[in-house]
Amino acid sequence: MTPTPAPDDTLAQLKAGKLQGAKQLKLSAQLTQFPAEIFDVADSLEILDLSGNALTDLPSDLSSLKKLRILFCSNNQFTHLPEVLGQCENLSMIGFKANQIKHIPEAAIPTHTLRWFIVTDNALSRVPHALGECSKLQKLMLAGNQLISLPASLANCHALELLRISANQFEALPEFLFDLPKLTWLAYAGNPFCNAIEQALISQHHIQHIDWQTLTLQQVLGEGASGVTYQAVMQNKNVQESVAVKLFKSGLTSDGLPRCEMHANMLAGEHPNLVGVKGVIHNHPQGIDGLVMPLLDAHLKVLAKPPSYESCTRDVYADDLTLTPQQAEFILKGITQAAEHLHAHGLMHGDLYAHNILWGPEKVVLSDLGGASFLPVDNPALTQKILQLEARALAVFAEELAAVVSNSGGGVI
Known part of the structure; x- marks a missing residue:
């Protein structure tokens, strides 16, 4: 197997003209x-990843990359979204996470293609x-900004399926979302x-604090956008116990704040x-949350992989995955009961997917409460509207399970 070139090697190869025909480029x-x-x-x-640099702008002729579908410029130094993006005729996915963006010009949005x-x-x-003109928009990630509202035009985004507005300055949920x-x-x-x-919810619960000195980390079990999970040994007096330890990477995850995820786990019980x-x-x-x-x-086993660039909002199931109707029913029943338990404890999971x-x-x-939200228990009507979204997620999941069973020749659930 040919090793993946180091970043500097990729740039050197590009400058030497050795990457002709490349569909994907990461620099x-x-x-x-x-x-x-x-x-x-x-x-x-088709795919250009310029994340992890010190860029502040993009060239005005970027739109000459006619086949460009996906552009990542996360962890750079942009203070605005370049207007040229709106002229890129095939651009369906744009990622500018962790910059210093204060302004997005209306013209920067490729309204006909953005998903x-x-x-x-x-x-x-x-x-x-202009986001409201994006008829194909399915996934909108806005967590960790200073937003107090969303444009009313977003009510026109009838394809929108996933929305992240955690860690902003909203005084209320926009009514049109429902x-x-x-x-x-x-x-x-x-x-x-x-x-x-x-x-109010967390004040009713005792939070168990576990001293870092009692933990010995071992191998990595998994890594996601928000943190790394390790197998570990916890020493409690004379007793050793094998546990899992999740250490958060920063003060903000792709779904929101580590504090909220930790509180959600406490409330879930x-x-x-x-x-x-x-x-x-x-x-x-180092003061790291965990x-x-x-x-x-x-x-x-994890049931599926997260959505791909192409599937956008749908998990990717292995081609060889086969479930019997009984297995599918067992899985669906367990996840439904987990969701109902969360709801009864003032939580919506928010990321109810097979990859979790x-x-x-x-x-x-059901794992990963990073996208969990706290239900307004003092407002039953609003809580009911919110939980209708989770019911939709369960329905999507049931359809996916039925398709897997159907593909295996075992009938449907």
């Missing part, structure tokens, strides 16, 4: 300028009305309107179809 080499040699592969380039828009962790106080016919996965924790709800939690980490030498959880059976589900012959578990 992370502390770039301050857009390499002009990228235009040498304009006839083929997936990520501006998480920036400094936006508003987003453009009229969007396909909205299914919503995360809104960490906003002023729900911070009081969160504190114990249930046979949830991971559960033992406590939060205390006294980490959770200590029970160690799940190693034989449990682990299963085996005797156990099924």
